Amino acid sequence: MGTTASQLRKDLLSEYQELTFLTKQEILLAHKRFSELLSKEDRNLTRVPMEKVLSLTELKSNPFRKRICHVFSTSDMKDGSLTFEDFLDLLSAFSDSATLEIKSHYAFRIFDFDDDGTLDGGDLEKLVNCLTGETDDTRLTPEEMRQLISNILEESDIDKDGTVNLSEFQHVISRSPDFVSSFKIVL
């Protein structure tokens, strides 16, 4: 249907297979889906703007979709647009065979809303608000929010500096039995 997108070169394909956790079919499928996102006018563009990426069914209902785009985007303008390689990075980190280290590393960056390298109270509050949905009746009261954040910091903040850094985060996540199976996106 329509013009076929440019084919993926064979040597690139084998390199991508070595560098990601995806199989050949998954990479080809990703290429197909990515090409569909590029509309006809910007055929020669290599970057897909964030809105188009967010229209993918797998990301549409995800409360962290914007953060995901920002984290994997390598654009200089920080606008969350993705090239095909960024897209592959995304799928590789969220794939079934990715290691716990990769997943926890990217999860940390996704949850770090202000990109300062630690999860402080503000990040955690935004995180909770994302998780409880957008409507008002599902949000937590400020009192509950405060209680929740203090509980979380008590559990995870080992050096008691008021923030959760990457190694503390990875320590918490590595004990969880559900993380690897829920942190998955499959095309």
Added chain:
Amino acid sequence: MEVVGEEDGDTEGKRKNGHSKKEEKKEDNERGEKVQKKKKNKRIETSSEQESSEEVEDEVEEEGEEKPEVLSPEELEKLKEAVDERKKRISTLRGKPWPMRKKLLTLRESHEFVEKYEGALGKGKSRKLYAYKVMMLKKWMKFQRDFENFKTACVPWEMKIKEIESHFGSSVASYFIFLRWMYGINMILFGLTFGLVMVPEALMGRPYGSMPRKTVPRAEEANAMDFAVLWDFGGYAQYSVLFYGYYNSQRAIGWLKFRMPLSYFLVGVGTVAYSYMVVIRTMARNANEDGGGDDNSFNFSWKMFTSWDYLIGNPETADNKFASITTSFKEAILEEQESRKDDNIHLTRFLRVLANFLVLCCLAGSGYLIYFVVRRSQKFALEGLESHSWWERNEVNMVMSLLGMFCPMLFDVISALENYHPRIALQWQLGRIFALFLGNLYTFIIALMDEINLKREEEEVLKLNMTIWEASLYNGTLGANSTAPPITVHPADIPRGPCWETMVGQEFVRLIVSDTMTTYITLLIGDFLRAVLVRFLNYCWCWDLEAGFPSYSEFDVSGNVLGLIFNQGMIWMGAFYAPCLPALNVLRLHVSMYLQCWAVMCCNVPQERVFKASGSNNFYMAMLLVILFLSTLPAIYTIVTIPPSFDCGPFSGKSRMFDVIQETLESDFPAWFGKMFSYASNPGLVLPFLLLMVLAIYYLQSTSKSYKQANLELKKKLQTGPTADLHAAEQNEENKKKKKMAALKAAMDLEEAQNARSEAPRQQRNNNASQQSYRDRGEKKGGEHRAHQGKSNHQIPPSATRPPAPRGHGLPGPLPGNQRQPAPSVQRVPNSQRH
């Protein structure tokens, strides 16, 4: 990000080193062997400019791929290390959280390096071999990768499961993944039984009708082809490769000399062994990934960081998930806040005891019911099955299936009395259903045992009758002395023993079939019909059917998983006596997959309370293991204790089924093998071996306990934080310093004492005082030890202003020692050093 920055610097440094190692220097033709080519010698420099190395690289590339002839061993070693390091980097690239561009660059650079210098590593004659090895290795890796791709492509139903995941989340999808895994196991079992038991007998064994055991008896011939009889697995179905009784006990059949009885026995043992291996391997893998689940230490953090299911792609499901996450947050906060209100703990306890009592009554009642029904069916069988209605003929199976359907609902109602937390209630529910199924199964088996005994008595009687019958055959045709021509009797007319093994096989097959039918009908009525009614009657009903009473059903993950596990248990139990069971199960699972996938997408709604069923993954595996063990017990018991029927099956004529092994050892293996085996099975050898294993288990148990202890301690250390460690370290340092001070003081005192003979006592006192003050100042500070040093260094100048001249040979003392330490530039270290 700091982390990425660090790694950037790391690779930069590594890249520099790599380039340095790539430096080559042209050499003159000193060696003299190859005059035409220019020889280059590798000179490994530890530091070089990147530009010069690039220049050299260009030169190298211009001259083409020339490999130097001679390399000194250390250089060879270093080169090998470099190449290995590059290879390792290539293999770990995909696990690095870098952007793709960077990974691609590193990959290409490393590949270039490896390709260029790999060939140089082999020298002389072995170079060709080395190059060959390298090429084979590359091909092998490519093959492995393609094979992995192929394997993933082969996995069936991937799209279906992905759709279900996106609509219902991972807990419902976990049931289907479990189903698919079971399907894989059953395929292998099917392959074993079909390929090694059914096909050889069908192709190479005696054909139908050539032996009594392979022919439908004359009495049953009339209706052997009726559908009703076939559905019941009688008639032609009974006298076929599907059941035990058809197989001939001839030791070797066909031109391949296929050992049929041996194969039958070994396949039976092999299916069980394979199942054990697979289940335990999966359990071990799950246990590894679990990481020893700490259920309550990170409650809130896990809820925060891991509760969102990224597979969800459906807005409705997402809304549900939001609601459930919010509820779980609020609940957890409440639980944390409020103290346990034990307002009426006695009432709660009483209610719980009452509930358990009721459940026990239920279980006992269902067990008795099954026993009663099986006895009745035996009575019916004696009277002849035709005189009874369909219900009475299939009573046992229907009763078992119905019990399996209604009792869990009853348990659910009873558990409302107990007032447990939902997750605990779910565990109790699962435990009770498990006990129910187990009880039913074992009652069924006991009843079956009774029937077996009955049949064996019948067999004895028949054996006696056989001799009489044979005599009566010859009676009419023989003269007294003449040798009689062998009388040909049609196999269908020969009286048969009641083959108890086939009877057992038939019972299991009927049970499975009726169970399957019940499941499908429940699915259609309970889920589909209900959904249709709710959907269409809603227009003309008083209250909202969709939100109110019936509404759409949710997918019951645990109930379905338990059903699957128990079905598999029945397969394991009956597979020895009915080789067709794995084939039947494969068919059943195949149909189940499609039917349930359709039903779930069409009639079910996502669950409201979403439990993390992932922790129960190992729970289900553990149940499967228990069922496997319990279901192989009866089969093993019957094999070992009950003698096989005399006229049917591959073991007919032997006194015990496992005699076939003995026979094989004697006739097919050389004599020394048999002797060795008999030595190995000597109790004198087996008992010490068992004892050794018990000791090994005890030892492993105690080491694992000590590891757990060590783990806990480390965890505690981590929890109380580096502050405690630091305090301990400071304490240590202080102690050390004190000791050092004391020692130095002692030495100095000695010096003083020596000098005091030629020195003024005033100076001595001065020095003592200054040292005292120094020591006091040093010890008073409880800060970091570096600051300690810094402080002491600050204090040095005032106390160093001692009268210098008389101390000609210069008091070595503590202070010059301190002065000489390289720490003077270390000032007070800020608090943030720990970050």
